[in-house]
Amino acid sequence: MIRFWIKRVQKGTLTENKAVDEALEALKKELKSTIGKKFAGSLSIRMADSGSCNACEAECNALSNPYYDLERLGIHFVASPRHADVMLLSGVMTFNMTPHVKDAYEQIPAPKWVITLGDCPMMQAPFEPSFAIKAPAEEHFKVTHHIAGCPPEPKAIIEGFLEFLRKI
């Protein structure tokens, strides 16, 4: 264990800073202050997958890795829609998943917003309209913001959150 702490000290902080990516750093500062103002310090997100390929989920998980460390900006993914401000929706809204996603949305206390993640909920991915697909998401919810990409990279997701915060 002692060797772990030695390694830990040697490694220092991995989270990408100005030296690595100035743009990201500027973005993070702006994000932090906007969240502070509009959401009393923290923005809570309920992620709902309505039939994605799991790449969007993998990128959202990557947001918690030491390089991005999303939580220090005051944005967290929460376990229940009842704790959430925003529903982050990925996937093509499958026939089987649509009722459950709508249920989850109902459980979010107002005021609430929907952000769509990735090309699927907008039907911009290569998937075609089919009997098993109920996308686009706009037919079911008022979508405030869309984060494009297949899948959007972690940095694009953070930028997407900022754009969303500018909108509301």
Add this chain to the structure above:
Amino acid sequence: MRLIARYAKEKQDYFELITVFDTQTEKQRITKEHPHTDSIATQYPSALWFERKIHDDFGIVFDGSFDNRSLVHQESFPPNVHPMRKSFTQKTLDFAPYKAYKYEEIRGDGVFCVSVGPIHAGIIEPGHFHFSQAGEDMLHQEVRHFYKYRGIEKMCEGKTLFEAKAIIERISGNESIAYQIAWRDIAVRATAIELPLPLRKYHALLLELERVVHHLTDLGFIANDGGFGAALAWGSKLAEDVRRKLKQLTSHRFGFGAITFAKPFLDTAELQSWSEQLEKEVLFFEEWISDIPSVWDRFDTTGILTRKKCLKYGVVGVMARASGMAYDTRAEPFYVEHGFEIVTQTSGDVAARFKLRFAEVKNSLKMIRSLMEESPCALTTPISTVQDGEYEAFVESSLGELYMAVEIVDGVIERFFVRDPSFINWQVLHTMMPGNIIADFPLINKSCDLSYAGNDL
């Protein structure tokens, strides 16, 4: 015999039921007037989901089956609709009145049920788990999936192989390269082209990179589910490093669109030192976590999958190898020449699967160094027209053996079938639960890390 897949096709005036075993493939005709046949689920328990799916897809009834519930079609799916029939061409379906699903439940004094999902607390895919509990002890669990059912098989029909590729590579994001390689093998056979060795090596290299990302992510998450969060920081840091390397090589973090018939220039010196550096980090990670007794207290003897059940269900991939089954699609001359060594563990518990992933990461890094080649390469002959016929492919994805079968008629896909390794492995999951407490379920589930998207299609 090991059951690999069971699926149906619609022909002009009959249904064809195809059962793929490791040693033979059986084909059976079923009349459209009386679509009945015998179930093999008693002998091959993992045939059950295949048969329930075939019933939903085509309306074929399996006599003697002990479970005739719908699988893919859920509570609000219109009854008597069989979308895989050629006569079904609707692009939209309306919700039918809700019809409750009858779960497998154990009843008795003090026994209660716990429903989990489809939406879970973390950032993971949707699926439902239904537990019968006696206090903390799990008596039984039913896995119920297909919430992500996108109708991929039907969607691919009527498209050329090349048109369908963008869809196939997005079936399961974590296994995109494996799916693309299965597609490539089918395309190579259907167009009778000779795949140059450097190209094959490059594709295999990407497949191993994908495996490394997947295993490293899991190594972090499994330990995290065992209550050791620091490992997640390390695992996800290393996984991100590999993801970025994948992006550098293929311009996509998941390698979507990476498998083509041209190989770019590869900076082998840089890749060599990068992989050696990564291996050092992995070794450090392994040594460090091997020394944390509280983690191993959670891992050891938790969620045991017995060798007997592996054989019975025909389990594939990491789960099979962790239970002592030396089975891997890569056990063939090409991969063995490039450093592939099969790794197995015998205890079949979470600890076995955890250790196996470390061993496989190290083997994959060794293979990557053996597979890299500097100069670019492309097909010398142009891709000729696609020959009609039936083609199949096997690939070892990061989860296990992936099986894909495509029938081409008049140059377009007549039937697209794929069986994700998860489709078999999900069915054996319930046998690992009795004797464990419900709090260990996330740990057991994560140690298998099966795909929902690839399973549901």
